[in-house]
Amino acid sequence: MSRHAPVADWATDFDHRDPRWVEDPFPIWDDLRKRCPVAHSKRFEDGAYFASRYDDVREIAYDSEHFSSRRVIVREKKIQPQPAPPITSDPPEHTPARRVLLPPFTAQAIAKIEPHTRAICRELLDKLAAGRTADGAVDYAQHIPVRVIAHMLGVPEDDGDLFREWIHLLLEVGISDESVILPTLQKMAVYFGVEIEKRRVKPCDDLISFLLAARVDGQPLSPAHVQGSLRLLLIAGIDTTWSAIGASLWHLATHAEDRRRLAKEPALLPTAIEEFLRAYAPVTMAREVVKETTVGGCTFREKGQVLLSFPSANRDSAMFPDADRVLIDRAENRHAAFGLGRHRCLGSNLARMEIQVAIGEWLARFPEFRLADGAKVTWSEGTVRGPRRLPLALG
Amino acid sequence: MADARILRVRVDGERCQGHNRCCALAPELFEADELGNSKVKGEGRVPAALEAKARLAASNCPEHAVRLSHE
Numbered sequence: 001m002s003r004h005a006p007v008a009d010w011a012t013d014f015d016h017r018d019p020r021w022v023e024d025p026f027p028i029w030d031d032l033r034k035r036c037p038v039a040h041s042k043r044f045e046d047g048a049y050f051a052s053r054y055d056d057v058r059e060i061a062y063d064s065e066h067f068s069s070r071r072v073i074v075r076e077k078k079i080q081p082q083p084a085p086p087i088t089s090d091p092p093e094h095t096p097a098r099r100v101l102l103p104p105f106t107a108q109a110i111a112k113i114e115p116h117t118r119a120i121c122r123e124l125l126d127k128l129a130a131g132r133t134a135d136g137a138v139d140y141a142q143h144i145p146v147r148v149i150a151h152m153l154g155v156p157e158d159d160g161d162l163f164r165e166w167i168h169l170l171l172e173v174g175i176s177d178e179s180v181i182l183p184t185l186q187k188m189a190v191y192f193g194v195e196i197e198k199r200r201v202k203p204c205d206d207l208i209s210f211l212l213a214a215r216v217d218g219q220p221l222s223p224a225h226v227q228g229s230l231r232l233l234l235i236a237g238i239d240t241t242w243s244a245i246g247a248s249l250w251h252l253a254t255h256a257e258d259r260r261r262l263a264k265e266p267a268l269l270p271t272a273i274e275e276f277l278r279a280y281a282p283v284t285m286a287r288e289v290v291k292e293t294t295v296g297g298c299t300f301r302e303k304g305q306v307l308l309s310f311p312s313a314n315r316d317s318a319m320f321p322d323a324d325r326v327l328i329d330r331a332e333n334r335h336a337a338f339g340l341g342r343h344r345c346l347g348s349n350l351a352r353m354e355i356q357v358a359i360g361e362w363l364a365r366f367p368e369f370r371l372a373d374g375a376k377v378t379w380s381e382g383t384v385r386g387p388r389r390l391p392l393a394l395g
Numbered sequence: 396m397a398d399a400r401i402l403r404v405r406v407d408g409e410r411c412q413g414h415n416r417c418c419a420l421a422p423e424l425f426e427a428d429e430l431g432n433s434k435v436k437g438e439g440r441v442p443a444a445l446e447a448k449a450r451l452a453a454s455n456c457p458e459h460a461v462r463l464s465h466e
Contacts, residue, residue: 099430102431105431106427106430107415107418107419107427108427331451332451334457334459340458341412344412344457348413348414349415
């Protein structure tokens with residue numbers, strides 16, 4: 001069913017849309033880390049690089065002089081950069097754009113949203129409890145981050161289908177078909193425009209009002225900045241966390257020993273979640289080369305697009321002992337699932353809270369579950385990886 | 396190994412990016428500021444009972460910002 005020519009050599013012609021990569025990328029990445037370690041592909045405009053080793057990923061993440069964040073998604077055809085500060089910002093604009101958004105995402109601020117998140121999880125689990133099977137991705141994981149971020153933004157939690165459709169178009173379809181991007185961004189701008197106007201009339205206690213009230217050097221953020229940051233908050237927090245919750249459930253469904261131990265020892269949950277984040281890190285970010293340089297023995301040519309594989313870095317045996325084994329009590333774990341350096345995921349405290357609550361509540365309700373008989377698990381395509389169909393047998 | 400000297404901990408503010416792993420693993424020793432970056436609570440002297448937690452925090456910092464030293 002692939003729409004793209006099959007890959008013969010991952011080192012010189014990689015394609016992260018290839019069905020083999022989508023299904024099980026780990027052997028491909030293991031091989032690249034050993035023999036390559038920076039893969040290249042001419043399938044994407046101006047060429048794309050794939051950094052597979054932890055040290056190279058870290059070096060690039062720290063180097064904003066040669067690697068710009070203005071394009072954070074590798075596409076077949078480049079589009080005009082669409083600023084979504086601070087994720088697409090480079091120094092010096094990055095620091096103030098990030099500073100503005102940090103306070104509502106501190107651990108203390110996020111702790112206040114935990115009860116609402118728990119209530120959402122319990123409501124979803126109540127619906128599942130009637131059946132003997134459920135889809136862990138479709139019926140559970142996908143709803144949690146959508147509803148939480150909608151709650152934080154102050155928009156209807158029922159608009160989740162709309163948000164997921166936009167994300168699917170921008171992050172999956174839009175890699176190969178750039179024609180879907182501008183119309184989708186336009187729809188988002190109209191949606192947020194209506195919400196912004198409501199709050200100009202009557203501010204309330206939500207992230208949209210927070211952004212409208214924010215000041216940098218005494219000045220309000222430009223309308224384009226507010227729209228860009230809102231787009232980021234909506235896009236970045238949904239399929240990423242949905243993927244992490246889904247991948248954690250997939251692991252527990254396929255590793256009975258870990259599942260039983262976690263159900264019995266809930267205190268181990270935070271450590272286990274860090275290990276799931278390491279082993280199944282959902283997010284690969286991109287950079288654009290703005291000045292030629294060499295990393296890991298590979299020359300990165302100007303204009304090239306760069307995939308910064310945090311998931312592959314997290315499986316690097318030079319960094320993690322037993323890197324290919326999932327050890328739910330791994331004590332030392334400097335994983336890079338939330339990135340490294342100045343672009344560390346702004347929502348990492350939110351994501352961790354959501355994943356811990358989602359998995360903790362699931363295990364409390366369904367300590368026994370496994371993949372349903374004949375289950376066909378499917379995984380997302382693109383640079384956010386997680387299960388999109390996860391049929392489970394409960395009890 | 397037993398060490399009679401005092402263990403001190405500090406957070407390198409240049410390196411810290413606010414992952415907050417130290418705050419989660421050793422809340423007795425670390426806290427986050429209003430932007431979510433980590434800082435040491437108090438003077439940074441680690442009581443003997445918290446040495447293991449201090450080491451755990453240091454070994455889980457993705458940015459290598461948690462620094463231990465003996466004096």
